[in-house]
Amino acid sequence: MIIGAHDTRERVLIVAEIGNNHEGDPARARRLIDDAAAAGADAVKFQTIAPERLVAADQRERLAQLRRFQFGRADFEALAAHARQAGVMFLSTPFDIAAIDWLDPLVPAYKVASGDNDFLPLFDRIAATGKPVMISLGFGGHARAADIVGYFRSAWRARGVSDPGIALLHCVAKYPTPPERADLGAIRRLAIPGVTVGYSDHTLGIKAVELAVAAGARIVEKHFTLDKNLSAFRDHQLSADPAELRALVEAVRQAERMCAEAAEDHDLAARRSIAAGRDVPAGAVLSIDDLMWIRPGTGFRPGEEARVVGRRARAAIACGSLIGPDDLA
Secondary structure, eight states, X not given: OEETTEETXXXXXXXXXXXTTTTTOHHHHHHHHHHHHHHTOSEEEEEEOOGGGTSOTTOHHHHHHHHHHXXXXXXXXXXXXXXXXXXXXXXXXXXXXXXXXXHXXXXXXEEEOGGGTTOHHHHHHHHHHTOOEEEEOTTTGGGGHHHHHHHHHHHHHHTTOOOOOEXXXXXXOSSSOOGGGOOTTHHHHOOOTTOEEEEEEOSSSXXXXXXXXXXXXXXXXXXXXXXXXXXXXXXXXXXBOHHHHHHHHHHHHHHHHHHSOOOOTTHHHHSOEEEESSOBOTTOBOOGGGEEEEXXXXXXXXXXXXXXXXXXXXXXXXXXXXXXXXXXX
């Protein structure tokens, strides 16, 4: 899956989820971007929330907090520019449909939160952009995974858009998630053809992210803060601080190196080839009794005896010599 200039097939995408840990302070948001970039994150992600379009009018306490944390369009445009200068991808989760249109020039892909993985009008507007989409599967989203993928693919086809890529992120929407509830085995169960698998983490520490990469996650998302004790806002406590994010990046890169497919360096040296088991005079017709099988595996391989038996030797073949096509008439 290609997101901006990043190909998740080549390198795990590490997303520092800033969310609302800026608490409405643009200077703090810029510092979060800078520290995430310095730690080696590939992307930073915010949350674009219009409080009145997210919670009911009688939820006064929740509305008040969201308004304190709220950034507007101009704020996000400035933060996206700051992220570009810092050399890190800018992402933001839209929590209302209207935000999708003005976020479109700022983001290379869209993220759908777990609470909205059944919000079909949001899906429709995202699909209309023709951009890749990442969807967290908390709140029972795994049961709908195939339907979600099918919905987006149908919406893209209806618009004549080639599939830009879809990622499903295993997520347990409990803050924080106890280790015994992380269910990292679910990453392997998200085997839908053409779909990128990822992990959005809410556990404490970084171990779950490292193990998620070993399980096959190609996108990982971890909440990020400057200080776990910054305020009573709960997300700070479950977030990685700068030192922890640096350790997470190192662990992820090591895990992907250890899980990468690699050819055996000494494969041919340890394999066998068909060779002359006795001195074969020029013109002799080779039989199975004339053969032996020795290292290295640079000649005819075991199982290819029919390419040798019954053939005539062009010239004398010394015992212990590998037999190749040029030795045979």
